Amino acid sequence: MASFDKKSLVSKLDAVNEYEREPVPESKLKGWKSFIGTYAGEHTAGTEFVLGPLFVAHGVAASDLFLGLLIGNLLAVLSWAYLTAKISIKKRVTLYYQLEKIGGKNFALGYNLVNAGLFCFLAGSMIAVSATAVGIPFDLPMPTLNDIYPNSIGWVITVLVVGTITTLVAMFGFDQVARFANLAAPWMIMIFIAAAIAVLPQLGVTSLADFWPVAESKIWNGVPLEGQSKFTFWHVTFFAWFCNMAMHIGMADMSLLRYAKKWQYGFASSAGMILGHYIAWVASGILYALFLQQSANSTEFAPGPVAYNAAGIAGALCVIIAGWTTANPTLYRAGLAIQAINAKWKTWKVTLVVGLVTTIAAMFPALVMKLLEFVALYGLILMPAGAVIFADVYFLPRLGLQEEYAERAGIRFNTAAAATWILTLLICLWLNLSFGIEIFFVGLPGWFIAVVLYVIVSKVVQRRPAQITSL
């Protein structure tokens, strides 16, 4: 899943100050290589240590996993290329600025705040992941799949220590972490692959021909663990497609792809999907299957000991670094988003408060155990903003309506954008509660609903006379 870190981090954060309120000039556009590197680094993160095993826990069958990941990741890459990249090179501005033009300053502020809150929870889950590895030498009782609350005082202290260090670094030494994350990216993917390959004989795979029968019977055997719901091909496909919904359909990666020379550079996202959302998920699933085999299906769920068992100290370090390098920039960006409320607030003070909230959240293992659901929710909540941008760019001008209405009308709050966001989420909630459409799937109808809603409400809002400025 996407984190906000690794190779792209420096450029992304630079982007906050660089061409924040103007299109990227031709001379600053970047080539293929930088996008391939950015996506490959971004999508091999701490979350991968959790998501792969959760598919195993939810009883995904081997064929469903491999086919679902193939199709879901393909759809994600197509979304990046045909939706995000096309609009990015057309506008060449950040998501935040584009939202401000469409929805007004107050709407963009609301988006920032919601985004910051979601960042906090994501960072919290990664702090917890790191804590599972930090706790190994202390023989810390690890949380289990069904845990919601902290299970021991030792867990609370470990999370507190990891959270405090993460917060302090985010406050004072952020650039170094960004460089370190960049450095760790190629090593991390090697550890993922190596750990999985080395444990295959313990699962009974001693030749390539053995892999598929073992995969079907011992790794992804199609039987969910106790207390876990059953995941099908459709869950895997939609999760792989929508786990980065905020980035592609939700348009957050406009901030990155606005530097692309051509829209086809959106296909560079395939590097991240292949390495992070295919190889790393499969690898971490294999490691977890071995843990289950050795622990007689224990419900303990701790990426640290699982990686340590497979790859020794290098494995434990990988979990700590993956969790930490994902949590750190996410925390920093949450601080920046909240700082948008009042530019006079000191960044380090905001980050300190955000870090405190995040650390408290990290103490609750539910954040890790429900990461699949949280990631799906995260994408769903931010998706309507992308649908609004899509409709604004492609449909409003063709229907004789004003695009970028807030900027042209000189308003701080475009009711059409806000109503679309809120109504879409309410309808999605209704679809979930009334028809039982799971959170993993509801984003698809939700996007169409958001596009239609935005066009309709814009028609109503723009009927009222407003002072339109020609740009």
Next chain:
Amino acid sequence: MKSRVLMILSFIFLAMTIVPAFLVFAQVMSMSQNKTLMFIGTVGWFVTAPFWMKK
């Protein structure tokens, strides 16, 4: 020249994190040897790569 040597060393260390895993799979190396080599490769990568890796 110096950075080129460091780069080659880095990739050797990076290879040390993954090649032994294939040897374990082929059952010509033990798991504990693999873990040791992975650790050495890890330390070597983080010591040498910062000298040549761009920001």
